[in-house]
Amino acid sequence: MARSAHAEHPCGKRPCVAGKAVNLEDVFPPNFVRLDLGILDKGHVLSGMAKLLASSSGAPVALIESALLARENLGSTGVGAGVALPHARLHALNATHGVFMRLAAPIAFDAIDGKPVDLVCGIIAPDEPNAALLTALSAISRALRDESKTATLRGTYDPVEARRILVGGEG
Numbered sequence: 613m614a615r616s617a618h619a620e621h622p623c624g625k626r627p628c629v630a631g632k633a634v635n636l637e638d639v640f641p642p643n644f645v646r647l648d649l650g651i652l653d654k655g656h657v658l659s660g661m662a663k664l665l666a667s668s669s670g671a672p673v674a675l676i677e678s679a680l681l682a683r684e685n686l687g688s689t690g691v692g693a694g695v696a697l698p699h700a701r702l703h704a705l706n707a708t709h710g711v712f713m714r715l716a717a718p719i720a721f722d723a724i725d726g727k728p729v730d731l732v733c734g735i736i737a738p739d740e741p742n743a744a745l746l747t748a749l750s751a752i753s754r755a756l757r758d759e760s761k762t763a764t765l766r767g768t769y770d771p772v773e774a775r776r777i778l779v780g781g782e783g
Contacts, residue, residue: 640775649715653720711734714730735749765778
């Protein structure tokens with residue numbers, strides 16, 4: 613039987629891309645989990661996310677923000693239940709980078725269920741023919757579809773705990 617590009621890691625803990633593990637602990641460094649941000653609209657969320665992702669990736673803020681906006685213009689990344697997953701591929705990258713933001717109050721995000729969003733997880737990845745972006749999005753969306761995990765994310769005041777929930781590790 614052929615191995616899927618989205619197979620599980622042999623240890624059963626990490627998603628894989630063509631046999632290479634995607635380490636969500638590397639994608640979401642501890643200082644890129646932000647809680648209770650007072651951001652009032654989608655544009656400012658994407659702008660703030662671009663600034664954080666630029667500091668992690670070294671790519672220009674304007675390039676990241678433009679890519680996130682272009683992706684958002686194709687269709688909202690608000691996936692429902694108060695969650696949004698803005699993402700983009702960039703030629704300028706050699707690794708996948710992410711940021712998690714919990715907003716102090718939910719905002720309009722044109723989500724598929726029409727509900728406002730308070731949990732936003734942004735990911736940028738290299739524009740390569742592998743599935744790194746999709747694998748990272750899949751792993752994060754699994755965590756954010758779990759109602760007990762999203763309830764904990766909405767209730768915690770500890771960024772280390774929030775990161776542990778997202779990456780599935782020890783924080």
